[in-house]
Amino acid sequence: MTKKANLKIKDYSISQEEFTLVYDEVLDMFSTDPVPDNLGKYYLSENYISHTDSNDGLFEKVYQWVKNYMLKKKVKLISSYVEKGTLLDIGAGTGDFLNQAKKSGWKVTGIEPSPAARKRAFEKGINLFEEEAEVGDRKFDVITMWHVLEHVPDVEKQIEWIKNHLSTDGVLIVAVPNFNSYDAKYYKSFWAAWDVPRHLHHFSSKSIKTLFETNGFNLIEQKPLIFDSFYVSLLSEKYKSTSLIKPVSAFMIGLRSNWRAQQNKEYSSIIYIIKSRNTQNKTF
Template identity: 55%
Template sequence: MENHKTTYLSVKDYLVSGEPFDLIYDPALDFLKTFPQPNPEELPRYYESQNYISHTDEKKGLLSGIYQLVKSWSLKKKTKLIFNLNGEVGSLLDIGSGTGDFLKTAKDKGWKVSGMEPNESAAKLALEKGIHLKTSLEEFEGIQFDVVTLWHVLEHIPNLEETVQKLASLVKPNGSLIIAVPNFKSYDAKHYGKYWAAYDAPRHLWHFSKEAIKSFFSDNFTLQKIEPMIFDSFYVSLLSEKYKTGNEFSLKAFWIGFQSNLKAKRSKEYSSHIYCFKKLK
């Protein structure tokens, strides 16, 4: 492929608007950009759906029930991960905190927690759990943390390069930055194509490969390890089948999710990855 940007795939917004979008491939960075991108002022309307699960604590319905079940397991894994990376409890900033469950779990484990969440309804649910969230990163200017986390958040942020620089300023020297994002090179992404739920245009503005993540953060961080998110392939496949066939439940989705994880044991391309960075001195 020549070194210029081309349309990788044409998709649409299955959740809210039904509008079409293109995913533009950038070979220099090995990642995809959603096009056209809504103006930042317009983005909130694309989140206005009761089916946008990360902004609710909804447990009704099959997909919501599965999401909440997996979330309780993953909260334990996440708190164990940040402790292992830091070596002890310390200060934690979670960006895109949703309804605050991760911060509440970390707080209960002894972490000094802070968070940011621009969605008002999600932040209200967090407040009911005793977690007060800021609305922008600017409110943390001049403050540094032992650990900064973004769980499936980086793909939502409009000003990507500016945000990367802000993240560097928020992490203490030798501190940790943890980023979880979907992987468009996974088997389930290739299988479902335009129906792959983790494209989630236009809420997902960027779609990262391993090389892209490394490139964006190499100036200020060293990558220590990459962890798979093995349950993502099953949940994303269930949602992808719903977009493709209209069925709320599909045994085929579990088979595709299983195959994706099985193939990733060799390819190392899981449905989603957790990237664990250490800040350079």
């Protein structure tokens, strides 16, 4: 197999700056270099819609429509592994997932570093912690990270923290983009899910399996996030086409990505269901 080379990727959504993605052959993972000292400023934009609930343009409307549809699907997913209990969402954004889980009977806790996002969550009746230290030594039946692990500076330190805060038979849900997907290979440097420098790490299925199994977890199951290929392709078309956005082309690439992934399982984004290795075996 040909060794992957480092990549040069531009921040098309906010700063227009260029960053290098450094490849780790052992983990099959890229990491963004350099990591800006003032990383927070790269989130301070209406373009960063997971923190703003923006619903103004085509991309925002697509994002919000899919998000609202997926909220119930995500709660249904976690409830298929743990019927009800305590739930911690790391990187909770504006609190919509926790709000839906709360309505479904979960006892919810969330962590979100963005003041603007926490404010919006508070307006929805969801109080979020700013940082993990505020959680103390509490343990949770389910911990979720929906497109958050790629934002974490020290992945192994994060995994260790999760291990210390997951209950004995708890379940961890991690969703991240997959750079081995068809849409990633098609759009190359324009692939929107690179999202540098906000995304500090870029994963494959091998990355996730290796990272978590090395640190005391077992990967139980993988599930696709079907809609991600369409949204990411639409945004990638925006980056790629300076004068004309091609929604039909984006739809076809998203469709083709999902079709190919039915054979090779390389979906645009993947949900990983993970359990601590020291838990008892359980049939799902």
